[in-house]
């Protein structure tokens with residue numbers, strides 16, 4: 086499903102280059118629930134952005150269902166990200182000037198080029214209900230707590246029913262009960278719908294239930 090080959094990532098600064106990933110290799114089969122753990126600054130977010138088609142590696146390649154995603158044209162990569170990939174950012178990245186429901190529907194709107202029907206609205210409300218936020222659709226992100234915004238970001242990532250879901254610290258701002266609920270929601274998407282999940286966290290407690298645990302250390306996965 087997903088394969089990363091010899092990934093290097095160097096952030097260039099005027100005087101100092103930071104080499105974050107150093108020849109990383111990864112293979113994730115369809116339907117797997119994988120977790121990547123590692124200390125702060127290890128490069129977990131960097132790796133997830135590269136795997137999710139959001140930031141190209143300095144060298145190396147990422148294959149999604151056999152296709153080298155960074156060799157695709159921009160429009161094809163955008164379409165792949167919109168239709169097949171769900172991404173929950175560490176810091177949510179909700180659009181502040183739009184309401185919760187508008188944020189959630191944004192990927193559906195982009196995918197349908199502005200014209201989508203009541204089905205999407207219905208599934209948006211169902212998903213919001215699943216994370217306990219069905220009453221908050223008309224609110225703006227600034228009116229929600231950090232954990233609530235994180236759940237909205239998860240719902241937004243799910244609206245187009247992606248084949249693979251990337252989650253960057255999806256419970257980082259949740260209390261332990263809400264964290265468990267979000268993880269069990271993600272796990273059930275994996276089990277019931279066969280959604281492939283790659284999750285990044287430094288909370289080891291969360292990763293007990295995953296199929297696969299990788300440790301990011303010194304720019305490589307162990």
Ligand SMILES: Nc1ncnc2c1ncn2[C@@H]1O[C@H](COP(=O)(O)OP(=O)(O)OP(=O)(O)O)[C@@H](O)[C@H]1O
Pocket residue numbers: 096097103105123124125126127128129130131132175287
């Ligand atoms: N745009 C950038 N320019 C320069 N350095 C960067 C940039 N983005 C990240 N880095 C550096 O790359 C390293 C890895 O960052 P990254 O955000 O991937 O770590 P992380 O494992 O996700 O950390 P955390 O657990 O704190 O979220 C850090 O040392 C960071 O300072």
Ligand SMILES: [Mg+2]
Pocket residue numbers: 129130131175253
């Ligand atoms: Mg991070």
